[in-house]
Amino acid sequence: MNEVQKHLDLQRDLYIYTGPSLSRDITRELAPNATILPPAKRGDLALDSFEMLPKVIVLIDGELFQNLTVSPREIMKLLENxxxxxxxxxxxxxxxxxxxxxxxxxxxxxYEMYLSNEVIADDEVVMAMDPITSEPYSEPAVNFRFLIKEAINRGVFTQEMYERTIDELKKVYFSKRNLQILLAIVRELYGHDVSNQIEQLAHNFDYQIKSMDAKKAIEKGLNLFNQCSLKEVN
Incomplete structure (x- = not known):
């Protein structure tokens, strides 16, 4: 096997499906030898969609409203294989x-938010995005949950205020959610002073929890892939 073929085989071994949560450019920096694909839709993870089954798949983004979403059954078959x-x-x-x-x-x-049932609705992770580049046009509710939890830690918000704000935010269609909408809700509920504190916090605190989680998942994928590769060599 020549070096080119070895590189192609390596690319097949680690697949990453990402889009608005983490750009392909950043993903490429983190995993330069991985196969980086756009958000997954129904059928993309079916067994017969692969020429060669990868060792590791990192599933971050998927299409939830544009097309049918990737199904649990597709993933079950991959796990079984x-x-x-x-x-x-x-x-x-x-x-x-x-x-x-x-x-x-x-x-x-x-993941922990859904596991604990703190978050239930799928639309809390959804972002409007460019169909070609996957660049996000809106911000997800889970990011704002993370931001407001930090506000609670800093004494700006209470748990009751958090729950009321999120309830109001969930009334906004997902594609319209952004920081300005959140600030308008906070301003309406609790006044300009609290809204200004949230705005300042947003500019000084990294609340992009989806992108942080995506990076952790890629790191985990790389570690597991390397473990698989070492076992094969040994």
């Missing part, structure tokens, strides 16, 4: 909760 599947940040976190007892690995805060 020895593929390691990691989920985080978005549809990956949701599927990881559903399939955790069958071997799918969940990573990150968003």
């Amino acid at each position: 020895g593929v390691t599947v990691i989920g985080a940040a978005s549809i990956g976190a949701i599927r990881a909760v559903e399939l955790r007892n069958l071997g799918m690995i969940g990573v990150g805060c968003v």
Whole structure:
């Protein structure tokens, strides 16, 4: 086998499905030898969609409203055939909760939110995105949950205020959710002073929990892939 063929085989071994949660450019920096694919839709993870089954799949983003979403059955078949599947940040976190007892690995805060039933609705992780580049046009509710929890830690918000704000935010259609909408809700409920404190916090605190979870999942995927490769060499 020549070096080019070895590189192609390596690319087949680690698949990452990402989009608005973490850009392909950043993903490429983190995993330069992985096969990086756009958000998964129904059928993308079916066994017959692969020429060669990968060792590890990191499922981050998936299409939830544009097309039928990737199904649990597709992932179950991969797990049954020895593929390691990691989920985080978005549809990956949701599927990881559903399939955790069958071997799918969940990573990150968003996964924990769904596992604990703090978050139930799928639309809390959804972002409007460019159909070609997957660049996000809106912000997900789970990011704002993370931001407001930090506000609670700093004494700006109470738990009751958090719950009321999130209830109001969930009334906004997912594609319209952004920081300005959140600030308007806080301003309406609790006044300009509290809104200004949240705005300042948003500019000084990294609340992009989906992207942080995606990076953790990729790191986990790389570690597991390397372990598989070492076992094969030995």
